[in-house]
Amino acid sequence: MRRRQALRAGTPAVLLALAAGLVAACSSAVQVTPAARADTAACAKVARHWPQRVGHLERTKTTSDSPTVAAWGDPAVIARCGVTSPGPTTEQCITVNGVDWVAHRLSDGVRFVSFGRDPAVEVLVPHDYAPEPLLLPAFAQAAKQVPQGQRHCTASG
Known part of the structure; x- marks a missing residue:
């Protein structure tokens, strides 16, 4: 008893x-919404090449069932395919592992968007992982699934 x-x-x-x-x-x-052009064939290819790890960060679940979005770590590094490719810009443009990225500083991190590829891949990196560009090599294989167009980073951005 x-x-x-x-x-x-x-x-x-x-x-x-x-x-x-x-x-x-x-x-x-992680709350993530697919990008406007996430349903393209190019984004389906990108999704098959998301990295399992970004630096020391493990992949984590998202609220979306779309494979075109992914997240790693806490706070999360978030990647999405299907965003609008940036046009000419005065923002910083860097080349990492053969992929050009436009960097835009946010209040809580940096937003990187692949440059010269349409649709574009977006990577949001929180300040916790500064220097933020050091995580971009993990996304090169995925971003390269979208062919490089005529636009490239130049010395002036």
Whole structure:
């Protein structure tokens, strides 16, 4: 009889622990919306080449079921395919592993968009991983699935 009472007394605690675990698991998915042109054949190719790891960061779940978005770590590095390719710009343009990227500083990190490729790949890197461009090599294989157009980074951006 004592054993049953112990199990009954422990049951609410076990249920509470399970519920807390489920809430934590649900809230750990990174909120991401697919880009406007995510449904292109080029983005389907990109999605097959997302890296498993970005630096030391493991891939994590997103709220989207689209393979054209992906996330790694906490805070999350987020990648999406299907954003609008940038036109001529005065923002910083860098080349990393054969891929040109336009960098735009945000209040909480840097937004990189592949340059000269349409549709473009977007990578959002939080300040926690500064210097942010050091994570871009992980995305070269994916970004190269979209052919390079005529636009390239130049010395002036």
